[in-house]
Amino acid sequence: DTGVSQDPRHKITKRGQNVTFRCDPISEHNRLYWYRQTLGQGPEFLTYFQNEAQLEKSRLLSDRFSAERPKGSFSTLEIQRTEQGDSAMYLCASSLEAGAYGYTFGSGTRLTVV
């Protein structure tokens, strides 16, 4: 297991289209997080899962955003009816359940809405 994988690395879409991103966490990590990062800013929390349960969602996660983690393994983040303001880097991270552990991040998916 080489770390957290995200697919695709880059996505260009037209405004109004739907997009879906995938994240494969480190296999023994039961926590999975989604963050959004705009250029020159720190990542902002979107949502997190413990196993298959979505335990917390940010107010940033509008009703156009949905995330799933079926069977507690990989996760998907879908954005419906994309807007130009959705253009950002979407980062996935995973962690062990407890302790002073930081996250292990993936390389991110760069979304550009044109």
Add this chain to the structure above:
Amino acid sequence: AQTVTQSQPEMSVQEAETVTLSCTYDTSESDYYLFWYKQPPSRQMILVIRQEAYKQQNATENRFSVNFQKAAKSFSLKISDSQLGDAAMYFCAYRRETSGSRLTFGEGTQLTVNP
């Protein structure tokens, strides 16, 4: 709500010299964790160093060390013997002690290392 502030948008250092990046945070919690992450141009965030708030001893990882001042809510990162590969965006981050809680990031400091 917890906030993390990095007041230096950009810093530069000469190769082999030492540089200190600043971070302050605001919290009402007594137990928490602090982190420094590095994000090179490849964009993958890499954990540099972490500090448990209940530990008085400052964390050290090779050339990286922190100055943790709990009362002042300050958490600076010192990079000694800077190398060209240290050039990156550095983010300070806070996490509550509660298991699984989110990381809250600062705005970042862009570090340039000059040869």
